Amino acid sequence: MPPVKSSKRPTRKEQAAATRRKIVAAATALFADRGYQATTMSDIARAAGVAVQTVHFVFHTKAALLNEAFETAVLGELGPPPQQPWFRALAHEPDGRKLLASLAENVAPIAERAAPLSRVIRAAPDEDAAAVWERQEYLRRDGYQHMIALLAADGRLRPDLDVKHATDILMFILGPDSHQILVSDYGWTTEQWKWWATNTLAQQLLATTQEVSRARPRKPS
Numbered sequence: 001m002p003p004v005k006s007s008k009r010p011t012r013k014e015q016a017a018a019t020r021r022k023i024v025a026a027a028t029a030l031f032a033d034r035g036y037q038a039t040t041m042s043d044i045a046r047a048a049g050v051a052v053q054t055v056h057f058v059f060h061t062k063a064a065l066l067n068e069a070f071e072t073a074v075l076g077e078l079g080p081p082p083q084q085p086w087f088r089a090l091a092h093e094p095d096g097r098k099l100l101a102s103l104a105e106n107v108a109p110i111a112e113r114a115a116p117l118s119r120v121i122r123a124a125p126d127e128d129a130a131a132v133w134e135r136q137e138y139l140r141r142d143g144y145q146h147m148i149a150l151l152a153a154d155g156r157l158r159p160d161l162d163v164k165h166a167t168d169i170l171m172f173i174l175g176p177d178s179h180q181i182l183v184s185d186y187g188w189t190t191e192q193w194k195w196w197a198t199n200t201l202a203q204q205l206l207a208t209t210q211e212v213s214r215a216r217p218r219k220p221s
Contacts, residue, residue: 016058022048023055028069032116036066036124063128070121070136073113081106082143090147096156096206097198103147103174104197108190111179118176137171144170151205158207169204173197 010018026047030039041062045052059065081087086106093099121133148166151157157166172178174197182188182196 019048019050019054020058023050023058023065024069024072027065028073028117031066031069031120036062036120036129037126041065061128063126063132066117066121066129067132067135070114070117070132073117074110074136076109076113080139080143081110082146087143091150096151097202099147099150100201100205101194101198103170104194104201107174107197108179108194111174111176112183112190115176115180115184119180141167141171144174148205156207158205161205166205170201173200173204 023044027039027044030043030047034043039062041055042052044065045055048055055065059068078084084106086102090099090102093102118133121129124130145163145167148157148163148170151166152163157163161169178197179193182193183190188196
């Protein structure tokens with residue numbers, strides 16, 4: 001006997017969410033292919049199969065749509081990294097190298113999704129696009145600074161580095177640009193990128209065993 005098909009129709013909220021996803025997917029593809037300025041709201045509407053008025057109603061401005069497209073690429077389906085179990089688990093990781101390896105492992109898919117749009121945003125001579133980039137970089141820096149603070153708290157950070165410069169290094173090495181250049185432009189595999197990122201970060205950020213021993217307070221005898 002054939003299965004009975006559900007007659008339940010999507011709710012208005014579900015339909016609105018589906019429309020929003022279609023618009024974001026269309027915008028992401030067009031921005032990556034044509035650039036931000038060359039893509040119009042009408043182009044996005046046609047690609048999404050909706051009226052241009054719908055695109056304007058849902059997002060109001062192209063900059064707001066760019067912001068959501070980039071956020072969707074960064075977050076995927078799991079939400080912000082600080083809310084994910086792997087990120088929270090790093091607070092309890094005593095091995096600095098394992099902490100950095102876990103970061104590289106989990107940042108790799110984010111960088112892969114975000115890299116095409118990050119180039120588009122940075123290339124756009126537009127104040128709204130620049131504001132989108134600044135906001136996303138602020139959020140990324142906030143999360144990475146937390147990781148550096150974990151290393152610094154118990155002497156695992158190189159003693160000649162302050163938190164600001166160490167965060168700069170982490171931002172650069174785990175940024176979408178480094179992933180795009182090495183993987184997309186130079187043909188590295190993602191595994192090679194993760195290996196390089198982990199080893200480079202360990203060399204640049206971690207204190208030696210002797211430095212860690214000196215930095216940690218001794219237990220009273």
